[in-house]
Amino acid sequence: xxxxxxxxxxxxxxxxxxxxxxxxxxxxxxxxxxxxxxxxxxxxxxxxxxxxxxxxxxxxxxxxxxxxxxxxxxxxxxxxxxxxxxxxxxxxxxxxxxxxxxxxxxxxxxxxxxxxxxxxxxxxxxxxxxxxxxxxxxxxxxxxxxxxxxxxxxxxxxxxxxxxxxxxxxxxxxxxxxxxxxxxxxxxxxxxxxxxxxxxxxxxxxxxxxxxxxxxxxxxxxxxxxxxxxxxxxxxxxxxxxxxxxxxxxxxxxxxxxxxxxxxxxxxxxxxxxxxxxxxxxxxxxxxxxxxxxxxxxxxxxxxxxxxxxxxxxxxxxxxxxxxxxxxxxxxxxxxxxxxxxxxxxxxxxxxxxxxxxxxxxxxxxxxxxxxxxxxxxxxxxxxxxxxxxxxxxxxxxxxxxxxxxxx
Amino acid sequence: xxxxxxxxxxxxxxxxxxxxxxxxxxxxxxxxxxxxxxxxxxxxxxxxxxxxxxxxxxxxxxxxxxxxxxxxxxxxxxxxxxxxxxxxxxxxxxxxxxxxxxxxxxxxxxxxxxxxxxxxxxxxxxxxxxxxxxxxxxxxxxxxxxxxxxxxxxxxxxxxxxxxxxxxxxxxxxxxxxxxxxxxxxxxxxxxxxxxxxxxxxxxxxxxxxxxxxxxxxxxxxxxxxxxxxxxxxxxxxxxxxx
Ligand SMILES: Nc1ncnc2c1ncn2[C@@H]1O[C@H](COP(=O)(O)OP(=O)(O)O)[C@@H](O)[C@H]1O
Ligand SMILES: [Mg+2]
Numbered sequence: 001x002x003x004x005x006x007x008x009x010x011x012x013x014x015x016x017x018x019x020x021x022x023x024x025x026x027x028x029x030x031x032x033x034x035x036x037x038x039x040x041x042x043x044x045x046x047x048x049x050x051x052x053x054x055x056x057x058x059x060x061x062x063x064x065x066x067x068x069x070x071x072x073x074x075x076x077x078x079x080x081x082x083x084x085x086x087x088x089x090x091x092x093x094x095x096x097x098x099x100x101x102x103x104x105x106x107x108x109x110x111x112x113x114x115x116x117x118x119x120x121x122x123x124x125x126x127x128x129x130x131x132x133x134x135x136x137x138x139x140x141x142x143x144x145x146x147x148x149x150x151x152x153x154x155x156x157x158x159x160x161x162x163x164x165x166x167x168x169x170x171x172x173x174x175x176x177x178x179x180x181x182x183x184x185x186x187x188x189x190x191x192x193x194x195x196x197x198x199x200x201x202x203x204x205x206x207x208x209x210x211x212x213x214x215x216x217x218x219x220x221x222x223x224x225x226x227x228x229x230x231x232x233x234x235x236x237x238x239x240x241x242x243x244x245x246x247x248x249x250x251x252x253x254x255x256x257x258x259x260x261x262x263x264x265x266x267x268x269x270x271x272x273x274x275x276x277x278x279x280x281x282x283x284x285x286x287x288x289x290x291x292x293x294x295x296x297x298x299x300x301x302x303x304x305x306x307x308x309x310x311x312x313x314x315x316x317x318x319x320x321x322x323x324x325x326x327x328x329x330x331x332x333x334x335x336x337x338x339x340x341x342x343x344x345x346x347x348x349x350x351x352x353x354x355x356x357x358x359x360x361x362x363x364x365x366x367x368x369x370x371x372x373x374x375x376x377x378x379x380x381x382x383x384x385x386x387x388x389x390x391x392x393x394x395x396x397x398x399x400x401x402x403x404x405x406x407x408x
Numbered sequence: 409x410x411x412x413x414x415x416x417x418x419x420x421x422x423x424x425x426x427x428x429x430x431x432x433x434x435x436x437x438x439x440x441x442x443x444x445x446x447x448x449x450x451x452x453x454x455x456x457x458x459x460x461x462x463x464x465x466x467x468x469x470x471x472x473x474x475x476x477x478x479x480x481x482x483x484x485x486x487x488x489x490x491x492x493x494x495x496x497x498x499x500x501x502x503x504x505x506x507x508x509x510x511x512x513x514x515x516x517x518x519x520x521x522x523x524x525x526x527x528x529x530x531x532x533x534x535x536x537x538x539x540x541x542x543x544x545x546x547x548x549x550x551x552x553x554x555x556x557x558x559x560x561x562x563x564x565x566x567x568x569x570x571x572x573x574x575x576x577x578x579x580x581x582x583x584x585x586x587x588x589x590x591x592x593x594x595x596x597x598x599x600x601x602x603x604x605x606x607x608x609x610x611x612x613x614x615x616x617x618x619x620x621x622x623x624x625x626x627x628x629x630x631x632x633x634x635x636x637x638x639x640x641x642x643x644x645x646x647x648x649x650x651x
């Protein structure tokens with residue numbers, strides 16, 4: 001018997017009982033569909049998370065103050081461990097480049113009757129380099145503004161919209177707390193950073209922020225590593241510990257009154273979180289594939305029993321055991337492959353639907369499919385059909401022709 | 409010099425074993441059937457006719473004794489070799505037709521060709537058409553098997569049995585599920601095939617059916633009782649015309 005004939009016979013077996021075939025495929029459709037859906041969601045979510053981090057710039061590092069007991073991490077007003085002298089000293093380090101201190105100025109911003117609740121950041125021009133901030137309108141804050149303590153402001157695009165709508169604000173004056181500021185520019189959009197809106201900001205010169213707040217410490221600093229970011233991290237840690245008279249050879253974060261983060265480190269952590277999430281979800285989906293395979297085996301066994309007489313007849317007209325074996329193996333493998341294809345299409349469509357909905361809430365969410373996962377899923381589906389098809393197919397192939405023909 | 413018979417058995421016996429219980433069914437069967445004969449194996453129900461036919465048709469194997477097909481012993485043949493002989497040399501018509509359900513007449517008749525090792529694919533359609541024409545069902549070849557009457561279904565089974573041009577056609581109670589008119593029509597088809605040179609071995613418990621054959625072998629309790637030429641062979645076509 002030719003292979004093509006066996007294929008034809010197997011295909012006719014599938015088509016001649018469509019309900020049974022659909023039921024057989026269902027488990028595989030669900031299994032493959034969920035593998036594809038889960039890996040696609042995983043890829044989208046990790047893309048989303050990495051996007052939050054990478055908008056900081058690959059080599060950007062941040063120093064936060066912290067108390068000796070409590071962990072740092074979130075810049076909290078009132079942590080006063082990072083002084084102006086620290087800023088000056090750190091900027092001299094050879095591993096540190098474009099260091100910029102940040103002082104928060106609390107209070108709302110107004111333009112006439114329009115109000116906005118921005119994050120007001122007093123900083124230097126290096127900050128714009130570190131965070132890739134560029135001017136959409138007007139210009140950025142420069143060294144002269146800082147040295148001259150000029151009351152000028154660069155608006156984030158969302159703040160500009162809040163206060164001025166579609167009007168060009170450059171050259172107009174706004175109020176922050178009780179001081180008047182001249183708007184010199186509007187920044188391009190940064191999107192969100194660590195799930196905070198980075199466009200709802202106002203940048204003012206560092207010197208002005210110092211004067212308004214009267215603060216003797218900085219809220220945080222950013223810089224870029226001149227060399228390798230791990231090297232810079234070690235260097236800054238050692239340098240600040242020395243200045244703050246902290247002995248901490250074991251790098252116990254509880255002993256430091258500051259904490260240094262690199263965006264690479266954050267990306268690694270978030271990346272590994274989303275990877276393990278993807279692995280976990282894929283594992284669940286893989287289990288459902290195996291369950292689907294057992295379902296296939298069951299229905300194939302029922303199918304072999306139902307078709308005992310047919311098998312007997314085929315043997316009576318000359319089919320060998322291997323012809324019958326191949327027929328049922330091809331049938332179960334074709335079933336799982338077709339089920340796998342349906343599963344892929346529905347998984348991708350579902351992921352697309354979720355992406356369309358998610359985009360409404362998270363602008364940076366992108367639809368992603370993992371082609372690796374698709375190939376893997378279809379491969380696994382085919383193997384499931386083959387492996388779980390073997391037992392029923394062998395049962396069919398071993399039937400005695402007479403007993404099979406007599407089967408009621 | 410005697411020619412080599414198509415079928416020859418020597419003290420052939422068959423027992424069934426179910427959980428160590430032996431049921432002896434056939435005893436010391438000595439039989440010769442020549443090419444081109446039309447033989448009826450006749451006997452009461454349970455006498456071992458079907459068992460004998462299954463052994464002669466390579467669907468089952470004897471417990472002891474020898475079965476020679478075209479002079480060659482068959483004792484050493486494995487399952488695949490037996491399947492090959494079934495594909496090439498023998499075919500069956502069963503009491504209960506055994507057609508594939510929800511499948512056309514054409515595809516049912518095609519079935520043995522799928523397992524035939526040497527008939528080329530391009531000859532298939534021609535052979536199937538010819539076989540269906542032989543049994544007079546050309547106008548039904550696109551019908552599903554379950555849309556036909558019993559007599560028509562059995563004629564489809566006969567077409568299926570001759571599509572590979574086997575050396576012998578076995579028919580086990582082919583009229584058993586049919587009314588007498590359809591039964592006679594089926595017998596007329598078998599007689600026509602015999603006239604065209606086919607070897608036919610018919611199994612039946614009815615004297616009237618056996619009388620369409622050339623030679624009648626009576627079998628009782630697993631032993632051959634008599635083996636005679638049928639002097640009163642009837643023409644099924646004539647009987648059919650009378651009805
Ligand atoms: N698989 C089997 N196991 C045990 N006994 C069997 C089996 N098949 C047939 N028999 C017995 O063998 C005897 C002959 O059966 P069979 O050849 O079908 O008779 P016939 O076709 O003449 O009616 C019967 O008594 C039957 O019960
Ligand atoms: Mg019988």
